[in-house]
Amino acid sequence: MPSERTLRIASAIVAVLGMAVATYITIADAGGGSPVCVAGGGGCETVAKSSYSHLAGINVAVFGVLGYIGLLGAAAVKDDRGRLAALLLSVIGFGFSAYLTYLELFVIDAICQWCIGSAILMTISMLIAITRAAGYLGALPPASPDMPDRQAPPESLD
């Protein structure tokens, strides 16, 4: 089991990458255009122009940006609140990404690499959050050999 610090750092890196992807999609949409697929083809355009790209009038990528900001915040919080928040946000993000990927494959019939990229990052986030929660949720802080009855000092700042 990796240390919680390692998991939190990994989660923060994934959240920053996800934020970059979702921000790119949001900016491309706000500018009246569409994200450009790196390998060419009109997949990104088709997906971005589909009626499913907006939720209650808001581009779904905006929800992605907010979700990744939340995950970054959860990675910064060291206690159980951070662990639970990361779990909640990443499961929502993963579920909704899975639904959007289903739409791309079977309803819109077009694939947007940026959206798939975000879905992969969200999946990694969820796996990290589950590992963190399973391994560290409510765990006793490591006992100090000198003071067995007292809690160990809080983790040092990253």
Added chain:
Amino acid sequence: MSKNERQKEQRELKEARLRADAEEHAKERRSNLFKMAGGAILVAIIVIGVLIVVSQSGSDTKKQDAKLAGIPQNGLVLGKPGAPITVVEFGDLQCPFCKQFSETVTPAVIDGPVRKGKANMEFQNFVIIGPDSVAAAYAAYAAAEQNRYWDFIEAFYAEQGTENTGYVTDGFLTKIANDAGVPDMAKWEKDRKDTSRWDKQIKKTQTQAAALGFQGTPSFAIRKGNGALKAIQVEKSQDLLDAINQAGK
């Protein structure tokens, strides 16, 4: 046992008891936290469900349904087939202005004179943008064979991409036909490949548009009964409504 040894033993016993209490407490706390984690996952599932429901209900297709609901469609014609006046739109499905007109200009006509049976509307594929427009026109004509032409046009506009980017693929057109509610997809697939038939229709529209002096899309013309088509200048809904009133006199 010396006094010191007894004291040491008592201290160790106390420490062991405290440790056991702490462990018990931590175990209980951990169990509660895992229950909370389960609750968080449950909340997440509910949120995902709500997001999916909102996503489905927000689809543009539903709005199109409301716009055309209850109005008959026959081939290329929207509205009562025998209506005294016909408004003909010369449009290209790839053209963003045509989409804009379908959202801001024609709804007043569709919901007014067309719904009331005073006029009907015809859409002619005046393909001027590129090969994607031709593929779109074939697919639209095939939908017209099953009286879903106007649904197809609306569904196409809802998903319209940037001109000539190659987005009008077979998959894209199939999705549009599905959105438009084309009942027999196998027939639609077969019909849209009957290109020589649709090419004749497209050629006829081009000749008509040239005779009316049209060079861009959307362009509009009006006809009373079986009379000749007359070009009309349209910038807003009122222009079309006035032309219909004028033709009706």
